[in-house]
Amino acid sequence: MTTLGCQQTEGGQGTPGTHSPARPSAHATTATSARSPSAVPPHRTAAAAPPRTIPSVRDFAAASGPGWRPGDDSRVVADLEGPLADEARLIAAELGLRTTSGPARRGDLCLGLAPKESGGGEAYTLKVAGGRARITGPAEAGVFYGTRTVKQALRSGGRLPEGVIHDRPGRAQRGLNLDIARKFYSVGWIEARMREMADLKLNQLALHFSDDQGFRIQSTSHPEIVSTPHLTKDQVRQIVALGQRLHITVIPEIDSPGHLGAVIRAHPQLQLRNAGGTTFQGSVDISHPAAARIVDDLMREYAPLFPGRWWHLGADEYLALTVKDPQASFPKLAAAAKREYGPSARVQDLVTGWLNDRARLARQLGKRPKAWNDGFFAGGVVQPAKNIEVEYWTGRLKETARQPEEYLKEGREVVNLNDSFLYYVLGQPGGFTYPTGERIYEDWSPAVLRGSTPVADKSLTGPDRILGARFAIWGDRPEAQTPAQVAQGIRLPLAALAQRVWDPGKPPLSWSDFTRLAERLGV
Structure with a gap:
């Protein structure tokens, strides 16, 4: 050789x-x-x-x-x-x-x-x-x-x-999801986490930089939506360059058509309203042509800034689909669905069409699209494109809950962000609790996509089907912890994730020995 x-x-x-x-x-x-x-x-x-x-x-x-x-x-x-x-x-x-x-x-x-x-x-x-x-x-x-x-x-x-x-590695995708939209983190803080990730052989940092609370990267196409504080493009280039040296791909996420509150504040005409005029926080009226135009402008602007392989489209928690009868509640969306996709189309088909349109643009920009699992609906006239990676985070949303096996049996590739194990939600709202490294180390594996039970059919759980996993930090209550507390709180969970996603077998150390080793290594 x-x-x-x-x-x-x-x-x-x-x-x-x-x-x-x-x-x-x-x-x-x-x-x-x-x-x-x-x-x-x-x-x-x-x-x-x-x-x-x-x-x-x-x-x-x-x-x-x-x-x-x-x-x-x-x-x-x-x-x-x-x-x-x-x-x-x-x-x-x-x-x-x-x-x-x-x-x-x-x-x-x-x-x-x-x-x-x-x-x-x-x-x-x-x-x-x-x-x-x-x-x-x-x-x-x-x-x-x-x-x-x-x-x-x-x-x-x-x-x-x-x-x-x-x-x-046992799985190709291994990393951290960071919400900088709700809680802003400095470049120095982000780079420190990236160095820790690199020592753990983690290779993805997904940046969720747009949400209801803020839009956190400088924009020339739509400067009116940018919040203070935010990352400049030069700072993003600095983060991306460090990632390239550390073999960490930085993945951008502009979540849509929900979680767009920062965009709606600058463009209130895009606010989703039901038939009675009630507004639905963070969700845009996808029948309005300007909604897609703004998101597409941003995708085109940022694609060169993030040279990595992936683009995250979000697609979760669109509030038009959380009501009992979306067609009756949102007649404007229902009419747009029929115009676009035929007389049998429903609001969910219009939403799926939105996802497919953004995925098509991502591919044109040289990116492989990802989206959260609750943006993939069962049935319907319009089906989500098969080459969108499913980022499975939850089955707790009753309107869109689907078992992980459903996505896998459809031939889709899945990445594990199980909210029962891998979600660090500041302030612990809505029944969330801070995850522990011990629980990840002892009870989780890439096949545990929902709750604590692994997918039973092992033919569906290989590294070609479940591509990997990321640990996610969400800033729902941003003042609940300081950046230093967040860094300390995720230390052992991230180390445990790194072990379980690198080696599919039973960990060779007891949890107590693992924690002592982590302390000695400074990870």
């Missing part, structure tokens, strides 16, 4: 490759020194135990030997003009080492690409032998995760054990 960028001396193999220029250099702002005064002595030891990390490594073949820890002359070796330059500089700064290109020698940590390795782009191999450590993977993301294992193993045990680690 050719290992690009990890040439070795003393019988090592591999040749440095020629690569495109690296991404902007990473800067370690929370460096953790695991450097020892001298290299590990060359005596032989018994076969070692796996390193203690969060998430735990999935496959470790132990060997006899002293292992590896950085010494005075240790270096991080990589092609510093290639795609692993950021990864090399970050781990070097964290360990207090210098970087270099060229052959690796005893005592070094070497990073290289091995395109033919199996396991996908987030997999990696970490080999400790001959007095050196080597991380390889098919793509940069996997090598980066290997450096997270190195960092944690040195902090938890002082050295890397002799042997070979083969590691890879």
Whole structure:
């Protein structure tokens, strides 16, 4: 196997490759020194135990030997003009080492690409032998995760054990959902959480930046809707750039056609009203052409700002569908549905048409659309497009409640945001309680989409059907906790999620041992 960028001396193999220029250099702002005064002595030891990390490594073949820890002359070796330059500089700064290109020698940590390795782009191999450590993977993301294992193993045990680690995620999507519309968080706070996420091998940050309480990103197409405080576009670019260095995709969410109160304040003519003139908070009149026009303007404006793969359309809690008879209560919507989709169409068909139209635009903009599960209705003349990912959060809304199996049996791909386990709702309104890491660790898995019972049909719960999970912070009562309290409150739940979504098996540690390890690692 050719290992690009990890040439070795003393019988090592591999040749440095020629690569495109690296991404902007990473800067370690929370460096953790695991450097020892001298290299590990060359005596032989018994076969070692796996390193203690969060998430735990999935496959470790132990060997006899002293292992590896950085010494005075240790270096991080990589092609510093290639795609692993950021990864090399970050781990070097964290360990207090210098970087270099060229052959690796005893005592070094070497990073290289091995395109033919199996396991996908987030997999990696970490080999400790001959007095050196080597991380390889098919793509940069996997090598980066290997450096997270190195960092944690040195902090938890002082050295890397002799042997070979083969590691890879059990689910492709793993991350955090952050509501900055109801409760604003600073760039520094967001970036601190991203660094913590990266150490846990989480790879998505979804930003919910538009809701009834505020619209939190600068806009040139519709500046009239923007709230104070908000993120400037340069600040968003800063967050996205950090995400690229940490292999975290930042996903934008403009929730519609509900949760648009900030837009309605600037455009009151779009307010949804029933036949009696009663207003419905946050919901727009989707029969009004300007409603779609504004949302589409914003999508087109922000698509270049968020270069990642996904776009979240929201689609939850549209209040026109929470009444007993939407057709009678909203005759204007009912008439629009019939005009657009035929005499049998109902209000829910008009709402589904709205979702499909926004999903079509997202795809035109190069994005894969996501939407909350209660925006996918059973029956009807119009069906939601099959290539919209279902973000399953609840079955508690009686008007739109559907079992997770229904979406999976329709052939849809689902992401788990089970509100019984993964919702951190400030102030704990509406029966919500702050989730605990222990409950996630002991009782939850990606297959537990609703309540506490996993989907029974295991043919529906593989990583190709349930794509992963995110932990969600919602600011319903924004003053209930300070940003520092939120950061502390989510620490163990996020670590527990990282373990359960990386490795599908039973966690190897007891909860008490896991919490002690998390404390030692600082995650």
